[in-house]
Amino acid sequence: MIKIKDLQHHFKIGKKGNERHVPVLKGVTLEVGKGEIVAILGKSGSGKSTLLHILAGFMSPETGSVVVNGQETAALKESQQASFRLENFGFIFQNFQLMPGLSAFENVELPLKIKGMAEAERKMKVQKLLEKVGLEEVAGHYPNELSGGQQQRVSIARALITDAPIILADEPTGSLDSETEKEILLLIQSLNKKLGLTFVIITHDEEVAAVADRQYRLHDGELVKGEQRHAV
Amino acid sequence: MQFKDQIDFIRQHMKRNKLRVATTILAATMGCAFLIVLASVGFGLHQTITDDVLDNNMVTQIEVAGKTDGETEIAPADIPDAELQQIKEMEHVIAVVERNQPEAETQIVIGDRSTYSQVVLSSMEEEQKAGFALSEGKMPTKAEEVIVGYHMAERLRTEAEMEKEANGEEVGGFAGSLIGQTVELELTPFAAEGEEKAETSTWEFVVTGIAKEPAKDWMTDVTFYADSSWGPIFNEELGLEEGYKNILVYADELQNVGGITDALKEEGYYVYSVTEELGTMNVFFTALKAGLIFVGTIAVLIASIGIFNTMTMAVTERTREIGVMKAIGAQPKLIRKLFLMESAAIGLIGTALAVAISYGISILANWLVPIIVLSSLGEEDAGGISIVISTIPWQLVVIASAISIGVAMVSGWRPARKATQIDIIQALRQEM
Numbered sequence A: 001m002i003k004i005k006d007l008q009h010h011f012k013i014g015k016k017g018n019e020r021h022v023p024v025l026k027g028v029t030l031e032v033g034k035g036e037i038v039a040i041l042g043k044s045g046s047g048k049s050t051l052l053h054i055l056a057g058f059m060s061p062e063t064g065s066v067v068v069n070g071q072e073t074a075a076l077k078e079s080q081q082a083s084f085r086l087e088n089f090g091f092i093f094q095n096f097q098l099m100p101g102l103s104a105f106e107n108v109e110l111p112l113k114i115k116g117m118a119e120a121e122r123k124m125k126v127q128k129l130l131e132k133v134g135l136e137e138v139a140g141h142y143p144n145e146l147s148g149g150q151q152q153r154v155s156i157a158r159a160l161i162t163d164a165p166i167i168l169a170d171e172p173t174g175s176l177d178s179e180t181e182k183e184i185l186l187l188i189q190s191l192n193k194k195l196g197l198t199f200v201i202i203t204h205d206e207e208v209a210a211v212a213d214r215q216y217r218l219h220d221g222e223l224v225k226g227e228q229r230h231a232v
Numbered sequence B: 001m002q003f004k005d006q007i008d009f010i011r012q013h014m015k016r017n018k019l020r021v022a023t024t025i026l027a028a029t030m031g032c033a034f035l036i037v038l039a040s041v042g043f044g045l046h047q048t049i050t051d052d053v054l055d056n057n058m059v060t061q062i063e064v065a066g067k068t069d070g071e072t073e074i075a076p077a078d079i080p081d082a083e084l085q086q087i088k089e090m091e092h093v094i095a096v097v098e099r100n101q102p103e104a105e106t107q108i109v110i111g112d113r114s115t116y117s118q119v120v121l122s123s124m125e126e127e128q129k130a131g132f133a134l135s136e137g138k139m140p141t142k143a144e145e146v147i148v149g150y151h152m153a154e155r156l157r158t159e160a161e162m163e164k165e166a167n168g169e170e171v172g173g174f175a176g177s178l179i180g181q182t183v184e185l186e187l188t189p190f191a192a193e194g195e196e197k198a199e200t201s202t203w204e205f206v207v208t209g210i211a212k213e214p215a216k217d218w219m220t221d222v223t224f225y226a227d228s229s230w231g232p233i234f235n236e237e238l239g240l241e242e243g244y245k246n247i248l249v250y251a252d253e254l255q256n257v258g259g260i261t262d263a264l265k266e267e268g269y270y271v272y273s274v275t276e277e278l279g280t281m282n283v284f285f286t287a288l289k290a291g292l293i294f295v296g297t298i299a300v301l302i303a304s305i306g307i308f309n310t311m312t313m314a315v316t317e318r319t320r321e322i323g324v325m326k327a328i329g330a331q332p333k334l335i336r337k338l339f340l341m342e343s344a345a346i347g348l349i350g351t352a353l354a355v356a357i358s359y360g361i362s363i364l365a366n367w368l369v370p371i372i373v374l375s376s377l378g379e380e381d382a383g384g385i386s387i388v389i390s391t392i393p394w395q396l397v398v399i400a401s402a403i404s405i406g407v408a409m410v411s412g413w414r415p416a417r418k419a420t421q422i423d424i425i426q427a428l429r430q431e432m
């Protein structure tokens, strides 16, 4: 499903003529199969987000390749990449990234609107999904009227609504208390089991990583394999 | 994204910033309304003057003021009959009228009443073909029969009445119809200054018809229309040279006037017709209108700065949201389109309001300005002249809309492009 090979990336910092190269990824290789949950752990600043951003196509790697569903993503033009993301990825962002001007329902609906789905079909689909993630009662609420856990569930619903096979999550429980965190993790596990979705979860939290089939640790720009799954 | 959803999307965005969007629309409205109202004055004056020209002229009449064969100038009186005959035979020409005026002081007398007048000698047959209109009676069939101007009767006054009128009193003139009356025509050759007045000759005629009322109520027609066969007789009796001759060519319809005018010009005739006058006027007014539209466009451009600012702010404010949209998989093209549509919507709403307001202002101006002008001149009415200050034809609406909406979209172009270039990672990093 996902094949990352020898990925290298560094950032330039400082003024021109006096810039410093900061290597962040120094040859990362990773394969994720269909229906797997893979967790990537690492200290703050270790380059986890950078890895995810390259995987999602938000930026291009310097060297190395990312192949998703048989497609080398760096080879796509910007507009093709957008379509590719819409088809293949669902995103769960660290701080939810909901649209403040849209209700929970409309936030979940947005990817389908972008896809161009007809209204009646769209509404039904969103309604069903909201029931599944337990949000039907707050469907009309705006993000600032929702709790953190509810917002994150809206954001998960938005990632799922397009039936994308791969969910990329950056600190999905980062801003939640441990009770709510558990709830969200259970939801992720059940979605993985029921729908066979593939998850790549970025976290610095061991408990989150524990739901994964495989764990990796990003350390000094390299990926090290971690321990196997425990029960939550 | 479906078009309906795109519309929903921009409507939602515009609602979120009601005040800012409203003030931008207000500026766009003012700019566009200024453009329309300003240019409408050019259109209005053009219409007023065109109507006036068409009203005051026999529109199918072409005046021949002479001819040139390349070297010598030929006066109308010297144009050979054969050539006039040729004109008469041209397509769409219904008549060629030659009008002569004896160079003599003219007095019409009936009983103890008299008035100054002017004699026009013409072929009654051709006049009839040309459509000489009568208000009463019939065209003369004999040489002793004449037509008199519409105001002839009321101007025929006794000496006592003339004195009264000089004192500012209202006087009546000849009572009853002049038709069938015998009138005397007194002609006295003009005397140069210091010279003794020449002798007066008198002829008698029977009035058979009264000419139509002139188009404008400030015009007075006291002309004495007699057959052209009298020309030589008058001249001989009075010892005059042949007077100035006026040659008038009549077309069957207004639309053929231009063609005949051009054909005559080609042959070396000096001609003058309504189309000539309208033609020069059209050039002038087209230039005027273009100039007014240009000045008005400057107002629209000033308003466009507001649109540019609003859209730039909108893009900056929504950077995070745009980033999320792009991350989810929205095409850069879609992002650009949404922002362009928003600026176009501002232009469109502004234009629609401006058109409505402009029509209001135009109606108001047409009603108010003549009143103000007349009262400042101390007059009650404009003497039958209808003054249109401002007209808004559909063409002006189309031009103004195209300019306003076009300018709005152009000013939204850069912000829209900026939106497509937003970096997803940077955008996601922004605080809510």
Ligand SMILES: Nc1ncnc2c1ncn2[C@@H]1O[C@H](COP(=O)(O)OP(=O)(O)OP(=O)(O)O)[C@@H](O)[C@H]1O
Residues within 6 Å of the ligand: A011, A012, A013, A022, A024, A042, A043, A044, A045, A046, A047, A048, A049, A050, A051, A204
């Ligand atoms: N645009 C950038 N320009 C320069 N350096 C950057 C840029 N983005 C990230 N970095 C650097 O790259 C390194 C990795 O950043 P990254 O965001 O991937 O870390 P992370 O593992 O996600 O950390 P965290 O757990 O805090 O989110 C950091 O040292 C950061 O300073």
Ligand SMILES: [Mg+2]
Residues within 6 Å of the ligand: A048, A049, A050
């Ligand atoms: Mg991070």
